[in-house]
Amino acid sequence: MTTLTAYIEGIGLLGPGLTGWPSSQAILSGQEPYQSQKTILPPPALLPSAERRRSGAIVKLTLATGLEAVTAAGLDAATLPSVFSASGGDGENCHAICEMLASDDRQISPTRFHNSVHNAAAGYWSIATGAMTPSSVLSAYDASFGAGLLEAMTQVVIDNTHTILLACDTPYPEPLHSKRPISDAFGISLVLAPQQSNQTLAKITIRLTDASPSQQVTQMNDAELEHLRTNIPAARGLPLLQSIAMQQHTQVILDYLGSTHIAVDITSCQTKLA
Amino acid sequence: MNPLLLSHFTATSSIGLGLEPTLDALRQRRAGLLPCAFETVDLTSFIGEVTGVDQVTLPDHLSHFNCRNNRLALLGLNQDGFSDAVRAAIAKYGSQRVGLFVGTSTAGILQTELAYRQRDPLTGALPADFNYRTTHNTFSVADFTRDYFGLTGPAVVVSSACSSSAKVFASARRMIDAGLIDAAVVGGVDSLCLTTLYGFNSLGLTSEQACRPFDIQRNGISIGEAAAFALLERPPEKLDDDAILLLGIGESSDAYHMSSPHPEGLGARMAMQDALKMAGLQPSDIDYINLHGTATQSNDTAEAKAVKHLFGTTVPSSSTKGQTGHTLGAAGGLEAVICALALQHHLMPAGLNTEHLDPNLGLNYLLANREQPLSHVLSNSFGFGGTNCSLIFGRAT
Numbered sequence: 001m002t003t004l005t006a007y008i009e010g011i012g013l014l015g016p017g018l019t020g021w022p023s024s025q026a027i028l029s030g031q032e033p034y035q036s037q038k039t040i041l042p043p044p045a046l047l048p049s050a051e052r053r054r055s056g057a058i059v060k061l062t063l064a065t066g067l068e069a070v071t072a073a074g075l076d077a078a079t080l081p082s083v084f085s086a087s088g089g090d091g092e093n094c095h096a097i098c099e100m101l102a103s104d105d106r107q108i109s110p111t112r113f114h115n116s117v118h119n120a121a122a123g124y125w126s127i128a129t130g131a132m133t134p135s136s137v138l139s140a141y142d143a144s145f146g147a148g149l150l151e152a153m154t155q156v157v158i159d160n161t162h163t164i165l166l167a168c169d170t171p172y173p174e175p176l177h178s179k180r181p182i183s184d185a186f187g188i189s190l191v192l193a194p195q196q197s198n199q200t201l202a203k204i205t206i207r208l209t210d211a212s213p214s215q216q217v218t219q220m221n222d223a224e225l226e227h228l229r230t231n232i233p234a235a236r237g238l239p240l241l242q243s244i245a246m247q248q249h250t251q252v253i254l255d256y257l258g259s260t261h262i263a264v265d266i267t268s269c270q271t272k273l274a
Numbered sequence: 275m276n277p278l279l280l281s282h283f284t285a286t287s288s289i290g291l292g293l294e295p296t297l298d299a300l301r302q303r304r305a306g307l308l309p310c311a312f313e314t315v316d317l318t319s320f321i322g323e324v325t326g327v328d329q330v331t332l333p334d335h336l337s338h339f340n341c342r343n344n345r346l347a348l349l350g351l352n353q354d355g356f357s358d359a360v361r362a363a364i365a366k367y368g369s370q371r372v373g374l375f376v377g378t379s380t381a382g383i384l385q386t387e388l389a390y391r392q393r394d395p396l397t398g399a400l401p402a403d404f405n406y407r408t409t410h411n412t413f414s415v416a417d418f419t420r421d422y423f424g425l426t427g428p429a430v431v432v433s434s435a436c437s438s439s440a441k442v443f444a445s446a447r448r449m450i451d452a453g454l455i456d457a458a459v460v461g462g463v464d465s466l467c468l469t470t471l472y473g474f475n476s477l478g479l480t481s482e483q484a485c486r487p488f489d490i491q492r493n494g495i496s497i498g499e500a501a502a503f504a505l506l507e508r509p510p511e512k513l514d515d516d517a518i519l520l521l522g523i524g525e526s527s528d529a530y531h532m533s534s535p536h537p538e539g540l541g542a543r544m545a546m547q548d549a550l551k552m553a554g555l556q557p558s559d560i561d562y563i564n565l566h567g568t569a570t571q572s573n574d575t576a577e578a579k580a581v582k583h584l585f586g587t588t589v590p591s592s593s594t595k596g597q598t599g600h601t602l603g604a605a606g607g608l609e610a611v612i613c614a615l616a617l618q619h620h621l622m623p624a625g626l627n628t629e630h631l632d633p634n635l636g637l638n639y640l641l642a643n644r645e646q647p648l649s650h651v652l653s654n655s656f657g658f659g660g661t662n663c664s665l666i667f668g669r670a671t
Contacts, residue, residue, distance in 0.1 A: 113473030123659025
């Protein structure tokens, strides 16, 4: 069975009631109660003012979680290849375009149009950070976190490079919300390295499972966090963060495609909690 | 990199369904572009529409995937025995060992555009039979293809605008090298929709006539649609002479602007440079360049600067978007297949519609077909958000 190993050097986390990795560790490890609260998206300070005005929720979320992870790893974002994985793009923008195209005046604005591409957040990230590095922009519906993790792990192992995974999802407004009820914005970013260093938080080794009954997907200990995990594609990665927060040496099974899951062996390398 | 064999490939676009009509159109210099009469679109432009997409019927058990994009995907998969080749690969390697990597920019968004015309007048709700997951969602084309073949391994959509189906080769290469899979179905499927037709129009990037890449009077793109696929495998010890290999891939980001390329073509240059490096080739080894060549002022200017910087002014090059239109997320895949045909049939296809080459661009841009043996060709795909990917293909001998 093929396995891939990488070392997590930085984590970014933003979601309902989760405002960054340091403050979320105590919640994920069960030391503090989880209290759901609407996700707060900080303005993307790194962007030039024109781009800042034009950026939607998915851009703000991606930049915030990505920069948290890069800063924690002590790296320059401009040097990192990147993997962006999201079930969908900018939901508000998509709704506005579809509404206009169904009206008598179909003249959508240029900004609406360029923000409609699935790689808008990737584009803004590269403009904000100056990263001219390779970037993979993916979607796999509910399997988007797993798809992003696989892509990032192959980059680390095959290209022997650091990389950053940015898995982010944002909600649609009605009427699309009823068809795709993602409840709120949620993002996980991971800076991954090919070798262990003094920045290493955890070593992870992944493999695809063969869908045998013993390989049940790992659930969250807290019921509300478990609801987040199943409701928002990017939150499918939460069990991984839960184990890192608990500094466990353990295996989690992450939800992926149908009956094929991703098994992750985690070895915590943290010497202290932040 | 370890070269990968394109053991099977196929392309469906406005110039033809499958390889034979595609090659014939290239040889006969036949374009697939016509004045836009798509759906209710009231724009003055030319488009490359694939004939017969709406006559395609999805298998009953996959009818929930029915939308123009998935119909086009199926039409494309069923040309040139490609589906049979995928089934043979599954039989050989196992359903979990064949990965699936599809590029698209808009997937089945047309289905949502149509659904928004049928919202409930009281509640605003979308029609009950509208299925977001299987039509609109970016992943839907891979979801459909995965179910169509019964694949159980890794599957993903790459959606980085107009570089999408070039980048699928990069993701597949890494996953094969990592040993997670033994073969990969890679491709691109993008279909006509109002978002892109009105969107590019809003940016002033569509021409009112058939696009004229590298012409002094070029004034924008013609939007097309296409489905193109390749099956990638590790090459066996013995290869046919005309076997096509993927030899190098270069990827970069402009970090410059959302909808304009870097004015000096810096990102484009980096992608081409990295592809050469990965292939272990010199610029002088490249016999033909299939340019991104969209026929916008800014793309062709930036791309020409990047090509000139690396290759000088003599390498024969052309954009085949004058034939097919710009098929957006399918362009990288379609043009990879055109490169494979060029290598197999010793054909450098001329650019169509271009009458007066822009002297400022200074490339050896082909206005007439040229027939001669080719060893290595390079294909460029660039996209919104400043995403760049270059691919190098070669013959086995």
